[in-house]
């Protein structure tokens with residue numbers, strides 16, 4: 001059974017970047033559990049094996065054991081080094097910006113609402129008072145997000161991307177993802193993660209990933225509605 | 230073999246007659262005419278406790294022990310307040326939807342909860358330990374600057390009151406989170422007076438901390454007793470020294486940054502205002518340059534606590550003393566270069582560099598864990614309350630440490646940052662460990678402060694309730710965070726299991742509240758009990774156990790020779806060759822003729838005269 005069964009609420013990863021994150025997560029997670037279990041067992045062993053018994057003498061007062069001390073410095077250093085290497089490689093892949101993506105989405109955050117603009121087609125989506133806005137994306141395509149904030153700091157988190165990026169007023173940011181063949185509806189995937197004041201908790205959005213042709217239809221439909229209204 | 234590097238590999242002693250061990254009480258009684266009977270507390274009853282007797286006395290005291298107690302009580306009151314505010318959070322989150330408090334109030338509650346816990350509880354309790362213990366552990370009569378010390382304490386009290394009074398201000402308390410990111414904390418987004426009060430409160434407590442740090446550093450560098458070299462200081466004192474240097478480095482930066490924020494708010498300066506050339510990210514750099522060392526400022530004194538306790542109850546020396554000091558220094562140094570791991574998701578920092586330093590800091594931290602285990606290894610461990618809580622500390626700390634390594638990877642932090650995973654992580658490392666070590670400290674030093682022991686039975690109840698309550702409250706928050714629940718929200722999405730984990734967490738809070746009950750009963754019972762404990766109830770190692778309980782004014786009228794980092798241990802075993810430091814007996818004999826203010830080891834001392842005087846030591 002995977003540990004992730006306990007994490008029933010999390011959407012599966014939908015980008016190739018999120019896949020990277022997932023295997024790194026697995027390595028770190030199982031290692032963390034292993035280390036914690038190792039130390040727990042060690043502590044348990046020590047407190048059982050060396051508990052005070054009747055007639056105990058003064059135990060040996062040896063204070064230093066240099067080989068052991070070196071071992072428990074160097075071994076963690078090696079483990080940490082390996083983890084760091086994994087992190088560097090993956091984080092660089094995740095951070096790569098695609099300057100010629102299939103789609104550009106401009107994300108504008110403001111207290112406490114999201115706006116998604118598709119500059120190539122002039123389509124714009126904004127949440128209403130009652131409904132969370134829906135971010136619609138095409139499957140099997142590369143997307144670059146351009147982020148800006150109109151007031152305070154927000155953070156654009158799509159849990160299915162396993163990624164978030166703060167949106168800092170005055171310094172627009174961007175990131176790119178490669179969406180996989182994962183068409184579907186992810187109603188809880190969009191979250192504002194940086195605390196942004198009164199209604200931060202309700203600053204959410206939904207994510208819908210459409211097949212490429214459906215996405216084209218959706219754009220066309222939005223354009224039609226936009227030109228009417 | 231030098232005094233610095235004593236050979237402790239001697240064979241264990243078989244069949245030691247307990248009467249042959251020198252007891253501090255006997256030595257203390259030795260010089261008092263007619264005070265030969267070293268058992269029981271009668272002779273301590275008449276002792277001048279050195280604590281103020283009147284309210285005015287307490288309000289004007291400059292005595293380090295009185296101020297240490299005042300710091301401890303005050304910070305425990307703030308723990309209770311912060312804990313009650315956490316109750317509001319857990320009540321609100323027990324069910325989805327909004328039930329008890331408005332969004333505005335909720336935001337103020339978690340902001341003040343975090344701020345109270347960090348600035349008014351955890352750090353000041355470290356100062357309580359520094360106040361009470363540093364002079365005692367290095368054989369000094371008081372801190373170097375007693376009046377400055379009193380001033381620090383009162384700055385802290387007023388700072389704390391101002392922060393809490395924020396709830397009464399127009400518009401409520403500050404509600405921008407404990408790290409107050411601008412522009413949200415600016416005059417536009419947070420106009421209320423509560424925000425200004427929060428800033429002033431933290432400048433005051435920060436200044437208080439800075440002054441205390443200066444005091445501790447001056448005390449440790451200038452007031453050590455003869456023989457107390459740096460490498461004979463207890464680890465507790467070492468940690469407080471390193472903590473103080475970190476305070477000196479970090480707190481002024483925070484005060485300066487807050488001062489700039491207040492100029493922005495009040496006078497329209499533009500340090501952090503992005504609409505007019507200011508930089509919100511500048512605040513984050515300044516804040517976290519303080520904020521990361523801050524978590525070690527919180528933690529190091531408590532690391533010190535358990536490092537005192539493990540050896541005593543395992544009857545072993547601290548394992549790898551010098552490695553431990555080196556680890557502490559390394560943590561201190563590295564902690565100044567990891568701050569931007571709090572800013573990975575801003576996309577405006579060099580993540581690779583900060584990922585490296587953040588990962589590296591795990592190594593000296595791991596070394597400490599193995600030193601603690603090493604101190605127990607091969608020992609003869611008994612499980613009185615201080616030891617129980619220290620072991621509780623150890624496992625909780627490891628659980629928080631491994632999630633820290635996860636968060637230090639930007640790859641993973643991009644998902645986990647600002648989620649409940651982070652809330653779980655920092656409550657393990659800053660909440661759980663601090664609270665376990667705090668109670669370990671209280672149970673351990675209570676007999677020193679009061680001359681009485683606290684109930685072991687009640688302590689056991691408290692320990693298990695705390696252990697179960699703590700993990701029930703915080704463990705499942707890891708799942709919540711990984712599943713996508715952001716922090717600082719009064720309500721949550723209808724995601725699978727969010728409701729379940731939140732309800733379990735809120736139930737855990739009730740167990741935590743229950744864990745307070747046995748403690749309070751133990752304290753109340755102890756106040757009614759007579760003084761029963763002598764100078765050294767745990768058979769401990771460091772100098773605070775070489776004076777009566779409670780210690781007299783100015784702490785010592787006698788000190789044992791200090792020839793290792795365990796002067797009281799050396800004294801206890803002075804009649805046994807090959808245990809303890811052999812120089813001690815020699816020093817003792819030398820001392821006899823010269824110093825009349827130092828009581829010689831008189832013939833009336835229980836047990837045999839030192840056998841090592843026969844000149845057979847190396």
Ligand code: HEM
Pocket residue numbers: 311312315316318319339340342343344346347351405406407408652656659660661663664702715716717718738741
């Ligand atoms: C008494 C047990 C405690 C409980 C039940 C508790 C619960 C919580 C919860 C649920 C949050 C998250 C609030 C949110 O993100 O909406 C929180 C935040 C926080 N807690 Fe605790 N906590 C406790 C003790 C402590 C202790 C001992 C410390 C530190 C020494 C601490 C420091 C913090 C900090 C710094 C925050 C962040 C506040 C912010 O987001 O601005 N807590 N606590």
Ligand SMILES: [Cu+2]
Pocket residue numbers: 109112153154155192193194195196200203
């Ligand atoms: Cu936001």
Ligand SMILES: [Cu+2]
Pocket residue numbers: 154155192193194195196197200201203
């Ligand atoms: Cu927000």
